[in-house]
Amino acid sequence: MTEVKSPEVPAPPAAVPSELTPGGRWGRVRPFLPLVALAVALTLPYSTLHLPGIFEGALNEPGTLQLLAVCMVFGGLAAGYDLLFGRTGMLSFGHALYFAAGVYGTDILVTKAGLPLWQAALFTITGGTILAALIGAVALRTVGIAFAMVTLAFAQVGAILVARDFGGLTGGEEGLPLDVSGVPEALVGVTNTVNLYWLALAYLVVVVFVVHRVSGSPTGRVLAGLRDDERRVGVLGLDPYRFKLVAFTLAGGLAAAGGVVYCLIVGGASPHITSSELTLSLLVMVVLGGPGTRWGPVLGGILYMYLDHRLVAFGASEAVDALPAFLSRPLSQPLFVLGAVFILAVYFFPGGLASLAPRLALLRGSLRIPSRGR
Amino acid sequence: MTEPVLSVADLSVRISGLHILQGVSFTVAPTGVTVLLGRNGVGKTTTLRAIVGLTPRAGEVHGTIRMGAQSLLARPTHRLVRGGLGYVPEDRCVFAGLTVAENLRLAERRGTTPAYDRVYALFPELDRRGRQRAGSLSGGQQQMLAIGRVLLNDNRLLLIDEPTKGLAPKVVTEVAEVLERVAESVPVLLVEQNLAVVRRLARDAVVLAAGKVAWTGDAQELLLETGLTKSLLGVGSAEVHH
Amino acid sequence: MDTIILLTLTGLGLAALYFLVASGLSLVFGLADVLNFAHGLFLGVGAYATWWAAGNLPGAGGDGFGFVVAVAFGVLAGTLVAVLVELVLIRPLYSRTIEQVLVTVGLSLAGVALLQATWGADARTFPRPEWTRQVTNVLGANVPNGGLLLIVAAVLVLGAILTFLRWTRYGLVIRAGVENREMVTALGIDVRKAFTLVFAIGGAAAALAGALGSVYFGTVSPGQGGSLLIFAFIVVVIGGMGSVVGSAYAAVAVGLLQQFVNYYGTSGLGDICVVGLLAVVLLLRPQGIAGKVATA
Numbered sequence: 001m002t003e004v005k006s007p008e009v010p011a012p013p014a015a016v017p018s019e020l021t022p023g024g025r026w027g028r029v030r031p032f033l034p035l036v037a038l039a040v041a042l043t044l045p046y047s048t049l050h051l052p053g054i055f056e057g058a059l060n061e062p063g064t065l066q067l068l069a070v071c072m073v074f075g076g077l078a079a080g081y082d083l084l085f086g087r088t089g090m091l092s093f094g095h096a097l098y099f100a101a102g103v104y105g106t107d108i109l110v111t112k113a114g115l116p117l118w119q120a121a122l123f124t125i126t127g128g129t130i131l132a133a134l135i136g137a138v139a140l141r142t143v144g145i146a147f148a149m150v151t152l153a154f155a156q157v158g159a160i161l162v163a164r165d166f167g168g169l170t171g172g173e174e175g176l177p178l179d180v181s182g183v184p185e186a187l188v189g190v191t192n193t194v195n196l197y198w199l200a201l202a203y204l205v206v207v208v209f210v211v212h213r214v215s216g217s218p219t220g221r222v223l224a225g226l227r228d229d230e231r232r233v234g235v236l237g238l239d240p241y242r243f244k245l246v247a248f249t250l251a252g253g254l255a256a257a258g259g260v261v262y263c264l265i266v267g268g269a270s271p272h273i274t275s276s277e278l279t280l281s282l283l284v285m286v287v288l289g290g291p292g293t294r295w296g297p298v299l300g301g302i303l304y305m306y307l308d309h310r311l312v313a314f315g316a317s318e319a320v321d322a323l324p325a326f327l328s329r330p331l332s333q334p335l336f337v338l339g340a341v342f343i344l345a346v347y348f349f350p351g352g353l354a355s356l357a358p359r360l361a362l363l364r365g366s367l368r369i370p371s372r373g374r
Numbered sequence: 375m376t377e378p379v380l381s382v383a384d385l386s387v388r389i390s391g392l393h394i395l396q397g398v399s400f401t402v403a404p405t406g407v408t409v410l411l412g413r414n415g416v417g418k419t420t421t422l423r424a425i426v427g428l429t430p431r432a433g434e435v436h437g438t439i440r441m442g443a444q445s446l447l448a449r450p451t452h453r454l455v456r457g458g459l460g461y462v463p464e465d466r467c468v469f470a471g472l473t474v475a476e477n478l479r480l481a482e483r484r485g486t487t488p489a490y491d492r493v494y495a496l497f498p499e500l501d502r503r504g505r506q507r508a509g510s511l512s513g514g515q516q517q518m519l520a521i522g523r524v525l526l527n528d529n530r531l532l533l534i535d536e537p538t539k540g541l542a543p544k545v546v547t548e549v550a551e552v553l554e555r556v557a558e559s560v561p562v563l564l565v566e567q568n569l570a571v572v573r574r575l576a577r578d579a580v581v582l583a584a585g586k587v588a589w590t591g592d593a594q595e596l597l598l599e600t601g602l603t604k605s606l607l608g609v610g611s612a613e614v615h616h
Numbered sequence: 617m618d619t620i621i622l623l624t625l626t627g628l629g630l631a632a633l634y635f636l637v638a639s640g641l642s643l644v645f646g647l648a649d650v651l652n653f654a655h656g657l658f659l660g661v662g663a664y665a666t667w668w669a670a671g672n673l674p675g676a677g678g679d680g681f682g683f684v685v686a687v688a689f690g691v692l693a694g695t696l697v698a699v700l701v702e703l704v705l706i707r708p709l710y711s712r713t714i715e716q717v718l719v720t721v722g723l724s725l726a727g728v729a730l731l732q733a734t735w736g737a738d739a740r741t742f743p744r745p746e747w748t749r750q751v752t753n754v755l756g757a758n759v760p761n762g763g764l765l766l767i768v769a770a771v772l773v774l775g776a777i778l779t780f781l782r783w784t785r786y787g788l789v790i791r792a793g794v795e796n797r798e799m800v801t802a803l804g805i806d807v808r809k810a811f812t813l814v815f816a817i818g819g820a821a822a823a824l825a826g827a828l829g830s831v832y833f834g835t836v837s838p839g840q841g842g843s844l845l846i847f848a849f850i851v852v853v854i855g856g857m858g859s860v861v862g863s864a865y866a867a868v869a870v871g872l873l874q875q876f877v878n879y880y881g882t883s884g885l886g887d888i889c890v891v892g893l894l895a896v897v898l899l900l901r902p903q904g905i906a907g908k909v910a911t912a
Contacts, residue, residue: 091714142898145651148717149853150898153891156846164884229390276846280653280721287718329733336733339726343705346718428798431711455804467799469792480792481803523803 034295041201044068045194056313062193069193069200069265071305073258076200076207078285078301080254085283086291087215088247089227091144094135094151096278097158098252100269101128102259104162104176107269108169111179120182121260125253132252136245143230152276159274175270178263187264196265203261207254208298214250223247227292281308284342290354299353308334377442379404379531379561380425385437387417387424394420396585397437402531407553407562407575409593412582413608418565419464421582422533425563426461427451441531456483458530462537464565466520470509474500477508477519481526493522496552514545521552532562538571550574569607573597581606621757623875629763629832631871632770636825637848638855638863639777640818646794646858648811649713654701654720655822655848656841657727658694662823663742663830663840664731666690670743678743686743687827694823695816702815707808724842731838739837742830749834762832769828770867773821777860786813794858847874850890854897869893 047059055064077099084090105124109115115123139150165172180188186195214220222243225233230240263269272278281304289300314320315332323331330336349355378401387395394417402408410418420429428451429435439446446454455461469477478500482488494501497518503511508519517537524532537553538546550571556562557575566572572579576593588606589596596602637659644652669676669689676686701723709715748765751758781787789810793800800807822841829844830836851870855862870890878886 091717138895138899145645145649145857146853146898148651149849150895152846153850153894157888157891160884160887164882166882166884277725277842280725283718283721284725330730333729333733336726336729339722339724339729342722343719343726346715346722347708350715426802428802450806451798451801452804452806455802461802463799463802467796467802469795469799471795472788472792476788476792480788480800480805483804527804 038205041072045197054310060194062190065193065197066265067306067309069197070262070309071302072197072200072204073262073265074285074305075298075301076204077255077258078282078289078297078304079204079207079211080251080258081282082286082289082291082297083211083214083223083247083251083254085286086293086297087211087220087227088223088244090244090248091148092139092151092248093148093276093279093283094139094153094155095251095255095282096274096276097135097151097155098128098132098255099259099262099278100158100162100274101131102256103263103269103273104170104259105256106260106263107176107178110182111176112169114182117183117187117264124260125257128256128259129249129253132256133245133249136248136252140241140244140248152279155274155276155279159271159276162271162274170269170271173271175268177268180267183264196261199261200265203258204298207258210250210254212294214247219243219246284338286352288342288345288352290352293352293354296352296354303353304338307338311337376404378402379441380563381438381440382421382425383438383440385421385424385435385439387420387429387433387435389420389430389433394585395424398582398585398587400580400587400590402561402563403578404561406577407557407564408578408580409572409576410563410565410580410582411572411596411607412588416582417585418582419535422461422535422563422565426459426533427454428461458528460524460527460529460532460560462520462524462532462534464535464539466513466516468508468511468516468519468523470507472508473505474508474511474519475504478523478526481523483527486527488526489528490526493525496525496555497522512545514541514548517541517545517549518552521549521556525556529560532556532560534562535565536567537564538566538568546571569597569603618755618757619879621755622759623879624872625754625757625759625767626763627872627875628868629760629766629871630875631867632763632766633825633829633832633844634848634851634871635770635864635867636766636773636821636828637844638851638867639773639860640814640821641848642852642855642857642860642863643777643790643794643814644811644818645852647790647797647807647814648706648716649711649797650706650716650720651713652720652818653717653845654723654727655818656845657724657731658698658819658822659826659829659841659844660728660731660838661697662690662694662826663836664690664735664826665693665823666827667740667742667830667836679745683743683745687824690827691820691823694826695820698815698819698822699812701819702812706815707811710808728838728842735838737838739835742834742836744831744834748831760832762828766828766832769824773824774860774864777817777821780817781860786810790814847887847890850894854894 045060045065049059050057051059055067057064081092081095084092084095102124105127106117106120109120109123110117113120135151135154139147139154142150162170163172170176186192187199215223222233222238226240226243233240233243262273282301285300285304286297287300288304289298290296311334312332315328315334320328320331322328345352380402382401383399385395385398386393398417398421410421412418423429424435425439425446427446427449435447437447441457441459444457446459469480472480478488478490478493499515500519500522503515508516511519521534521537534553537549541549546568553562553564553575564575566575572593579589579591579593579596580587581589581596583606589602596606637655640658641652641655644650644655666686666689669686670678670683673686673689676682676689678686705719705723706716709719744762748762751760752764753759781791786809789800789805789807790813793807793810797807825844826841829840847870851863851866854870855864855866870893873893874886874890876886877889878884
């Protein structure tokens with residue numbers, strides 16, 4: 001008559017709040033992990049450690065630090081994008097636009113208009129935020145897939161504007177190297193890469209802080225409500241449009257700020273950052289990491305960019321070269337590997353990396369308590 | 375007592391965290407109309423959709439549903455329908471952009487002869503309006519088409535969800551007449567709010583309240599007991615007496 | 617006058633290309649709710665398979681009947697890939713819309729990278745019959761034959777799809793399924809078979825677009841599908857998801873607008889106007905010009 005429920009829980013939904021993960025020793029250590037990670041991040045530039053296979057040079061070499069800085073910027077970007085996708089349920093395909101606005105805005109204002117960096121950054125972030133607010137105001141009149149298409153189309157305008165080089169501002173296909181004479185000396189040159197690393201770390205920390213504050217606030221709970229069931233929020237007398245616009249604008253502003261940092265790290269702007277591919281990559285990062293989770297998107301962003309860079313070296317490595325051509329050639333394409341991993345992740349780890357820990361905990365739990373019934 | 379055509383046992387449906395049905399059990403007799411009653415939002419439509427396998431993906435279904443010896447749960451909808459479970463959904467759901475004839479043709483199945491004579495005998499209008507777009511039919515005509523579409527094939531059981539909803543009183547009577555004739559040859563599980571129609575058609579009644587079965591038994595008896603109908607359905611049966 | 621005729625016909629050529637990509641996208645979206653980012657991959661497969669066949673397949677070549685064989689091979693390859701994608705990757709995620717979109721996103725990234733790994737990132741010269749490089753004089757304007765070929769192909773494909781939808785059993789199932797998929801299954805029809813079919817149709821049309829588009833441009837490159845895809849998406853949205861005829865109208869509007877504004881305005885302005893058109897249509901008629909009929 002009654003079915004005995006076995007202790008295992010059905011596959012966790014996409015958003016597994018990390019607070020709900022089962023306890024144990026691991027559970028006691030867990031809350032401190034981000035602090036440990038931060039401490040590691042803070043000490044990295046002082047370490048001369050060699051990690052062969054993971055990084056090419058020592059940890060404190062400029063090459064390694066630059067890669068890490070790029071990874072952290074994308075960790076922050078992914079966290080910001082997750083504010084839309086994972087936490088509010090908005091599938092935007094145009095997030096690259098605000099990031100690109102940040103990169104090109106800074107670059108153009110410094111290089112072409114000759115503004116000092118801090119002014120350029122200020123104007124760019126303000127401008128990027130306003131841009132997001134304007135486009136959001138239009139795009140959010142649609143929902144679901146139509147919203148995805150509209151944001152994609154607007155981002156395409158950005159890509160066209162950059163590629164066609166209107167007014168000779170963007171440098172077209174060639175991109176626009178940053179004129180460093182307007183940039184404080186501490187942020188210029190190979191020897192100062194460590195300062196860019198600090199900047200990227202600061203950006204990541206700020207984004208994570210903002211995103212967590214927002215999602216913990218009453219606004220964040222409304223956003224989560226929108227994700228789960230928009231009508232229910234409407235019934236409460238709250239205007240979904242306004243809340244979504246707030247999230248959209250905030251995420252756009254955070255992306256523009258990331259653009260400013262990225263522009264400094266790579267020393268200029270190139271048109272590929274305007275492509276829809278970048279937005280798709282953000283989506284991949286968030287899904288790989290675990291949408292709507294506390295640390296998943298950050299991890300996903302960092303890991304994705306790391307793999308994207310390192311897989312080039314992996315593809316050129318002897319181990320891959322030794323394989324037959326039909327294997328070695330695809331493996332030498334980072335996007336092939338990442339795309340394939342992504343597809344597998346959608347099938348087998350719907351909650352992303354963040355769902356792995358609770359799953360492992362469940363596994364351990366079910367091993368300890370022999371399951372009854374069934 | 376004869377074997378029921380359908381038996382539902384301990385059926386629970388949860389959709390995005392809401393327990394809509396909590397252990398519903400009832401049977402449908404092999405002849406006549408069994409009516410599923412209850413106030414709005416009590417889970418009548420959810421019950422029918424669970425039987426025919428149309429619970430949304432976010433929903434979980436537990437319990438057993440059997441038609442004869444066969445378990446229906448976890449089988450895809452089109453298989454169930456081919457196995458003789460006819461379903462006429464709430465709001466009719468005819469294909470508005472297709473013609474009447476195309477709507478009917480869609481229900482044809484390979485290997486069986488579609489019973490157009492049966493359908494056109496019940497609804498001569500569908501024959502006359504074959505080339506008309508279904509979206510331009512009146513509500514009553516759309517309901518006829520929705521029922522006709524299902525009657526094109528032989529069924530072991532019909533599930534019909536609120537066939538008189540939103541129809542003019544005269545049309546309600548027409549639909550009730552048709553259902554009466556249909557029920558002569560095939561058992562029907564009917565969801566219906568109009569108690570006059572229930573009085574006319576139903577033999578057995580199952581009343582749902584708060585996701586559970588609150589009452590089962592003879593439908594006419596239920597309608598006679600004013601207190602009972604009032605407490606279960608929120609209407610006095612006096613309202614049924616014209 | 618010559619200029620206007622030339623612009624109109626080249627605009628229609630572009631429209632033809634958009635339509636070939638958009639018709640399949642629209643059907644796939646309308647029926648299966650799958651926003652298919654991998655559609656550009658079908659186009660790339662069609663183009664590269666044609667290119668490969670022209671050089672390597674016995675009987676196929678770059679000219680005359682051999683070219684027809686090469687294109688047929690390309691279309692077949694595109695169709696096969698589309699069917700495989702549906703069966704292996706999309707079907708197991710039936711009715712899980714977001715996951716399906718994500719899978720097609722992953723596929724588009726991986727697929728283009730695979731083309732790139734196999735044939736290199738750079739554009740390659742496409743073999744094409746001599747006559748497609750020439751022009752035909754239409755009312756005083758010299759119109760490239762490659763463009764005219766695209767227009768003829770698109771009209772034929774439009775006719776074929778409409779005939780199929782109108783007169784066949786599966787066409788009926790697809791039309792009904794675009795309106796209300798659930799109700800189709802409730803009539804005892806396995807609607808998933810129709811999914812495979814629309815993927816096949818879409819894959820074939822996209823592969824044809826890949827082959828003939830490469831003839832028109834004279835080159836083939838891995839990223840080709842991606843940039844076309846965005847405009848094809850716009851065409852689908854403007855035309856109304858699920859409507860083939862709507863896609864045809866929208867493709868013509870987008871192609872002409874783009875061509876004329878790019879010529880009379882600054883280059884690139886036409887592309888931006890197209891996005892403007894999209895925004896206007898969406899704000900006025902969110903369901904597109906011939907959108908899904910709301911089920912009553």
